[in-house]
Amino acid sequence: GSMVSACVAKVDGTILYERNSALRVMPASNQKLLAASYAVAQLGLDYRPATKIWIERGRLVVDSPGDPSISHSDLKALASRIKLKKPYSVLVKQAYRPDIPPSWEWDDMPNRYAAPVSAFTVDQGSFELWNANGKPEYRPNYGMKVQRRPAKEFRFDYDPRTGRGIVFGSLPKEIKRLDTLALPNPDHMAASVLGGTFATTERVPTKTPSFVHRGKELREVAKQCLVRSDNNMAEHLLLMAASRSEPLPSAGYPECTKRLAMFMSNVVGVSQTDFRPDDGSG
Numbered sequence: 001g002s003m004v005s006a007c008v009a010k011v012d013g014t015i016l017y018e019r020n021s022a023l024r025v026m027p028a029s030n031q032k033l034l035a036a037s038y039a040v041a042q043l044g045l046d047y048r049p050a051t052k053i054w055i056e057r058g059r060l061v062v063d064s065p066g067d068p069s070i071s072h073s074d075l076k077a078l079a080s081r082i083k084l085k086k087p088y089s090v091l092v093k094q095a096y097r098p099d100i101p102p103s104w105e106w107d108d109m110p111n112r113y114a115a116p117v118s119a120f121t122v123d124q125g126s127f128e129l130w131n132a133n134g135k136p137e138y139r140p141n142y143g144m145k146v147q148r149r150p151a152k153e154f155r156f157d158y159d160p161r162t163g164r165g166i167v168f169g170s171l172p173k174e175i176k177r178l179d180t181l182a183l184p185n186p187d188h189m190a191a192s193v194l195g196g197t198f199a200t201t202e203r204v205p206t207k208t209p210s211f212v213h214r215g216k217e218l219r220e221v222a223k224q225c226l227v228r229s230d231n232n233m234a235e236h237l238l239l240m241a242a243s244r245s246e247p248l249p250s251a252g253y254p255e256c257t258k259r260l261a262m263f264m265s266n267v268v269g270v271s272q273t274d275f276r277p278d279d280g281s282g
Contacts, residue, residue: 011269029229031282034275035238036222038263042241045219049240051120052209053194055082060196062092063204064120066243067215068236072123072140075193078211082195090191091201094119095243096252097187101235101279109160115182117235122193124232125186129156129165129179136167136178142189160184231281238280253279 007021049067053060060082097118100109108114115125128139129146136146136156144163151168158165160182183189191198215221225233242248242256257277264270 027282029231029234029282031277031280032226032229032234034260034264034277035234035241035280036226037268038260039218039237039241040222041263041267042244043218045217045222047218049215051213051215052204053078053211053213054205054207055084055210056205058084059089059091060084060194061201061204062090062120062191062194063209064092065095066119066236066240067213068121068124068233069216069221070122070190070213072193074213075122075190078213079193079195081211084195086195088196089199090194090196091199092120092187092191093201093204094187096239096248096256098235098239098252101281102253103278104231110158110182112180112182113231114160115232116184116186117232117239118185118187119239120190121186122183122190124230125183126180126232127183128177129158129181131171131174131176131178133175134171134173136165136171138163138165140193142183142192234281235279 003020003023003025005020005023005025006018007015008017009015049065049069051065051067051070052063054062099116099118100114101117104114112124112126117125123140127142130137130139136148138144138146142163144165146165146167149166149168154167154169154171156165156167156179158179158181161184163184165181185198188198221233222237224230225237238260239248239252239256242252242259248255257279260277261272261275264275265272
């Protein structure tokens with residue numbers, strides 16, 4: 001039932017494919033194509049991000065180049081191998097941490113696809129709300145609770161900056177996922193899965209890491225991004241690619257979109273006046 005308008009052409013203007021090409025429609029997330037292409041060119045299809053972890057006295061040190069594929073179960077498996085007496089800090093060096101991309105809208109923030117973006121993350125910055133036999137609960141549980149309020153009809157209110165959720169109304173006796181939500185501060189939550197408290201660092205040890213976690217190949221990540229039109233993953237692709245050659249400044253988007261524009265101009269041959277990237281997802 002959707003309307004598709006597309007035209008694919010060589011740089012010289014030769015049409016390779018077109019469908020409804022004269023029809024004017026609202027564009028979709030076309031910047032995902034640019035972000036994925038840029039990542040493939042910069043990193044290669046076989047690229048697998050390596051998150052390095054050092055166990056030191058009373059703390060962990062993490063060096064994260066960015067890995068949108070790292071999961072809660074991955075981090076739990078690593079945590080089971082860490083033999084440190086609690087409490088301890090998890091000092092994290094991240095290749096990027098823009099939090100919220102500049103063109104995203106507040107109304108989208110509670111949703112998984114609009115989760116905050118950080119190089120060190122877990123489950124793409126998402127978690128789930130479940131109905132557990134009439135009781136609402138978060139899965140995985142990061143220490144945040146869901147409040148209950150009486151109401152005639154079911155409604156769920158969620159604050160994506162704090163993780164505070166309120167369920168209005170009653171739930172039936174069943175086990176069912178109700179929603180998939182954006183996790184506040186995914187890097188803090190990832191550190192908590194490793195068993196410690198998040199802190200930042202600019203330095204990492206020069207010795208061999210205690211553990212190295214290899215993420216999924218870029219070919220798999222890019223495919224997942226494009227098939228699902230995944231905003232969060234597209235941002236990771238752009239930021240991973242842009243930070244590959246040299247670190248990004250703290251306000252990373254002006255610089256990384258500048259590097260994307262240079263790639264499109266120098267490698268693809270597109271005039272920089274023909275487009276203006278604001279983020280990785282469009």
